Amino acid sequence: MAADQMEPLDYLPADSAVNILQCRHCGSHRVCRSGWRTRCHVCLDERSSGPALAAGEQLLSRLAHEPALAGQVRRFAGLTATAVVPVRAAAEFQAAVALGEELDRRGRDGWTDLAGDVHGLPWYGEKRGTSSHGTWGIHIRCGSWQRLGDACTECPPEQGDRSFAALRDTSYLLYLVRHRGLLKFGVGGARRVRQHLLAGAELMEVVEGRHADVIAAEAILKRQKREAAVPLRVWRTWRMPPSFGAGTEVVRAGVRIRLADVLPDGRDVTGRFKK
Numbered sequence: 001m002a003a004d005q006m007e008p009l010d011y012l013p014a015d016s017a018v019n020i021l022q023c024r025h026c027g028s029h030r031v032c033r034s035g036w037r038t039r040c041h042v043c044l045d046e047r048s049s050g051p052a053l054a055a056g057e058q059l060l061s062r063l064a065h066e067p068a069l070a071g072q073v074r075r076f077a078g079l080t081a082t083a084v085v086p087v088r089a090a091a092e093f094q095a096a097v098a099l100g101e102e103l104d105r106r107g108r109d110g111w112t113d114l115a116g117d118v119h120g121l122p123w124y125g126e127k128r129g130t131s132s133h134g135t136w137g138i139h140i141r142c143g144s145w146q147r148l149g150d151a152c153t154e155c156p157p158e159q160g161d162r163s164f165a166a167l168r169d170t171s172y173l174l175y176l177v178r179h180r181g182l183l184k185f186g187v188g189g190a191r192r193v194r195q196h197l198l199a200g201a202e203l204m205e206v207v208e209g210r211h212a213d214v215i216a217a218e219a220i221l222k223r224q225k226r227e228a229a230v231p232l233r234v235w236r237t238w239r240m241p242p243s244f245g246a247g248t249e250v251v252r253a254g255v256r257i258r259l260a261d262v263l264p265d266g267r268d269v270t271g272r273f274k275k
Helices: 051-063 067-077 087-106 190-198 211-224
Strands: 006-008 018-023 029-033 111-115 136-139 144-147 171-179 182-188 202-210 250-252
Touching (some): 051 067, 067 087, 067 211, 087 111, 171 190
Antiparallel strands (some): 171 202
8 A cells, every 4th residue: 555655766875775755645855764655645545544544634624713724724725714614634734734844844945855754644633753764855055965964975065054933923925936838836045945045036926924825825736736746757857947956846837826816815026036
């Protein structure tokens, strides 16, 4: 069942002892030891019961009192504003946001395409332990896959780790840029947006919102656009700016994306980055 769900991508060095796998259903990535069978951080399946569904039920109990959260969950699940939210959809939303929070907490400027191993997902909808196969990403400066926390073998070491709890209510950006026939969406600060622009991408839209809401909005976009994602084997890496990394959160330019649809309480700050 795990083998049918997850596809090994073989991005990492052969001596790393781990591999990055991609979920064939939702497109999310995770890291696991080479040769091991593992499951998606987000998607539930026939084995899912007990704690996994309890996390969804707990989230459902909040929706009647938190309309903004209810809207996020329904957008994530592709439901109308009045539709009943299935327990499974609520549980997968909880896991997707928890994954986004953890990767964002570990993220640093100059890195892209982060993939990690979060103990507790998707069963509990939250991180439950520290054991992990590490968080990996592309170091944009040298273009190589590296494990975050280790010194880059090509570049001087960089510093910076952040607490999601401290950032939760601060401002953050959800952005959309274009390069040739591709659209790239993502989250970050002003520096992240400018990295794409300096690499030759065209600015489409930038919306500012509460950090926690921006992370949820990105999870919604990933779910909504999973069928439109551009496989790396189709588009050669040279067609993308270096800041696009391996092409995570990249779709064809003809796909409709309006950031206000997933972040309705956000503020359009596109003009802040116009020349």
